[in-house]
Amino acid sequence: MLDIPSRVRVHVDALIAAQNDMGVCDAIGRNAPVGKPATMSAPHLPNVAGIDSTVPASAHTAAALADASVPSTAPGALIQDRLAGWVSDLTTLHELTERLATTSSLDDALHELLRAGAALVGARRGMVVLEPPAGRGPSSTVGLGLAHADLGHIETVPRSATPYGRILDGAPASTPAPVAQADLFGDEALDPRLREVAARLGYAASYALPLATVEAGKLGVAVWFYDEPAEPVERQRHLVGLYGRYATEHLARLLDLDRARRRMAIIAEELLPSRLPRVPGVRLAARHLGGPRGGGEWYDALPLPEGALGLAVGSVSGSGPSALAAMGRLRASLRAYAVMEGEDPVAVLSDLELLLRLTEPARSATALFAYCEPALRKVVLAGAGHTPPLITGERRTEFVETSLSAPLGMLACWEAPSVEFSPAPGETVLLYTDGLLRRTGDPTDRAFARLHAAAASVPRAARHDPAAVADHVLRSVLPEGLGCAEDPDEDAEDMVMLAAWFE
Template identity: 65%
Template sequence: MTAPQLPKVAGIDPPVPAPAPSSASPAAGSPSSAATSEDHSEAGSTAASPTAGALVQDHLARWVSDLTTLQELIERLLRTTTLDDALQELLRAGASLVGAGRGLVTLHPEGGPPVTVGLGLGRADLGHLETIPHEHTAPRTGSPYVRLLEDLPPVGTRDGVCHPDITGEDGLDPRHREVAARLGYAASYAVPLDVATPVPHRLGAAVWLYPEPAEPAERRRHLAGLYCGYATEHLARLLELDRVRETLTVLHSELLPSRLPRVPGIRLAVRHRPGAQGGGSWYDALPLPEGALGLAVGTITGSGPTAIAAMGRLRASLRAYAVMEGEDPVAVLSDLELLLRLTEPARAATALFAYCEPALRKVVVAGAGHCSPLVLGDHRTEYVETSLSAPLGMLACWEAPSVEIEPAPGETLLFYSDGLLRGTGAAMDRAFARLHLAAATVPRNSRHDPDAIADHVLRTVLPDETAEITDDVVLLVAHFE
């Protein structure tokens, strides 16, 4: 008689069952045949011990296999850095643990919109699940997937809820059977996603679907519960990180110009992508007396809320200096450097300020450790030759000469942050070459539209719009008519 086959967990075969003990008796005349009844009883106990030891080894091997599998899955989950990637990894790992093929996870963070992601389910499929009517009270998760999640246990437990045979289950709404038949699933297993700290609450739930009537074994349920416990904490951290980033993004945008000014003879466009770390890059476009215009871009060292606040103070100061002495960009940056040294001694900043007279098509530029502007026209695409200068706050006294530019009618100046170059992931010389190529390849029918120029350059330099960038990206385009 053979031992029953143990179930598989996460694709790892269980250990080989221990062989059954032999029933052969000792031969006649052997020392065992002459043993007394007490000796015979002791011998029987000794013969049984190897089998018991093998069973213990089997259990230990199973536990080691389960823990190894769980560790691998958790390590894979912790390598995810975005919420969407983490949710997909949770669904894939959970499906392997409970032996399902498809599933969905829904989150309802406090103060945020609900998030629902499916595995093997499209948007239309999720929409069908949302049509399942409320049969009892609203679920604790607040999810629209009511019937799948309404029987979950109270917060703080890892027990899942299984519907092993939806077709044959009594008291089930006909709409649920209809949706299950349409989507091709016959059973479901739901696990709550509960956060323990700082206040225990339910973040959401995960559900896995089976194509045929099925129910995960207790061993699989236990592993899925452990895994979902770790996964929930990771998801909570990613949600909090997203909230902090969103707050920093809003704060950053509120400290930048809400709209660009309209000055005769020049048209402006700007593109700004906040970095993942909440950097301190800024831009400005300030109307000045006598039809002039001041343009500025810059970056302050550091990241996070303190860097953004320092950026706001620096930009406000630059606007004041530009109004008073904007026709002399060197003086503007010199005053800004003195202020930075006195009020932000632990920080440095790069900055570029340009005094533009659109009627005369004349631009005077001074830069402090910042990237040179790029001139784009029908007959040239070249970087402006500016002198090498140190960032503000790096020297006891900053000073650098200004450069005068005379753009021809129809030419465009590009001002940008170094985050645009770093976003390419290439060495700086190659990043400059890529930016030059992007400007040179702007279609001729788009060269008189600053918005089209900005979109083309940004799309060419940073083709992957979904890729996470570390530093702020600023691109300010000034087109002279």
């Protein structure tokens, strides 16, 4: 918070009411020049931010802004001007921190940090080097107005010669001081490689702000670049310092959240089969896309006596560690029931429902279990509130008709008839969870139609490979293809797909 002397007592209700409602970020966007600017390259901060916008700027950098006010002979005018500047600065910080608080991923938060900091210090380009302590999160470098090649050029400079390197590799102080290089080419002690890179990228000054607090520790450094010799004035340094401390705490929370999600993803993978069995007459492939919240989607495949094969997919309600634990218990129980009475899928699911109702009465689950005899190309399956399998080949692509049934744990006694079908040679049976349908973002009927169209469009050359079939279907159905597995949306759910190709 800005220091306001306690003896300054001015009624400013009318003053605050007269403030312009347009914030600094919106003002910057509205005043952005069209085309290539001639005398200035960055829109100046409006007066509502308490920053004088009449100071001329360089070709690509908003120059340092002077904190000058016109003396007034009216009593109290100077105090009201200073108080107006403080109120405007607080409004600006509130707007910028609110925008940062809405970010839910590290990448979005780093980009927002660069944009807000550039507006506060009067620059247009910058970079963030995030290097949290070992085990706390991934390291990354993000640029503003800099291409990947530009960031690569900067990284060729000896680390000890860069301002971010001196901060990150310096003494382990809880709050390192910012580093300002007001005139790079006027500094005779400048590293030759840094001078060469600065001339190539067209910047002549920089301001580096440590991303460090006592609570969060040292997480990284944000650096903004000026095209001509310049540096932020005292008030700009104060504002960006306050914003940087808030940003550091926000980044620390996102790093902790990202680490927790990665751990849950590892646990989920460990609870699923490490490898699929080899059974004559059938080939298997599985795909699992985890969501940020960690869900209870699962699959299983296990060899059974007399050359048979058991296939299962399912989902438990809820998310997080409790859902993962329930998923692990349910999958282990189904394996036991499948070994004892796998040739009767209805009995397997009935036993599973009884176990779920007795041990976890507040939780429900969907499941599908199929008993396969590859030598006879015969499949008998039963489902409990689960999506129907999809069978696809060169001659047909259709959903297997299953009877309607409630999920496990929803009724006092679950039971539904089984269905039997025979895949033709070269056909693939796709078992999947409803998380796949919800990831499409479409209504259920349209999601089913999209899934059917994707399976029907599998190239002929790929139809004999269950892994290729599964990948093609996922690329066609999901809005961002398989790339969404690396960076899923905040609300994306777990999904699994199990593909069985019959000879």
